[in-house]
Amino acid sequence: METKRTHPLIIAAAVAIILASGIAIASMTGLLPNSNANMSDQEIAQMEEEARLEEEAKAKEEAAAKKAASKPAASKPAPVQTAATCSTCGRVVEIRQRTIQGEGSGIGAVAGGVVGGLLGNQIGGGSGKKVATAAGVVGGAVLGNKIEKDRNSTTQYDVVVQYDAGGSDVFSFSSPPNWQSGDRVKVVNGQITSSL
Secondary structure, three states, rough: OOOOOOOOOHHHHHHHHHHHHHHHHHHHHHOOOOOHHHHHHHHHHHHHHHHHHHHHHHHHHHHHHHHHHOOOOOOOOOOOOOOOOOEEEEEEEEEEEEEEOOOOHHHHHHHHHHHHHHOOOOOOHHHHHHHHHHHHHHHHHHHHHHHHHHHEEEEEEEEEEEEEOOOOEEEEEEEOOOOOOOOEEEEEOOEEEEEE
16 A cells, blocks of 8 residues: 655645744744834933933023022123024934834735645644644734735834924824934924924
8 A cells, every 4th residue: 555645845835834923923922022113112212311301401590590580680781682492493303214014804814824724734644634734724824914914014204303492202204204314394283394
């Protein structure tokens, strides 16, 4: 009686899909680190800390000026004209590009499950074949869903504006913005405009 043998390339392909599925599952569940999100949060926290320190220094200067003004002066100097501060004027300090994960419709998961099941069914025999088929279905479904979400992902551009009066804001755009780091800008009705 002749036994049917599975071709080694089919076994290698099935093992590769199962490994890729495991990596995809680890990535989606957060078991693999994602450095982009952590860096963005750290940068934002650092910028907020710098803005807070600037506001504290300005408050100390104002307090010292009030204290000096409350003391009687021997001779009163002429008032100094100061330019009005634009509270919505500032400078672009950073432009970040990030990828927004797309949504999965389920088609990728179904297609991946079918392909993974077919490949898993080519491995082994008896109960080992059933286990390989089940693992192929699950791994293929997860990988198919991940591939579909990656195909539907979009790019977003975040422009960080540091205001002259202190503080900062982040404005998001779906296409590359017209500004570069260092550009002077003004925020009008929640939109960035060029500052002249």
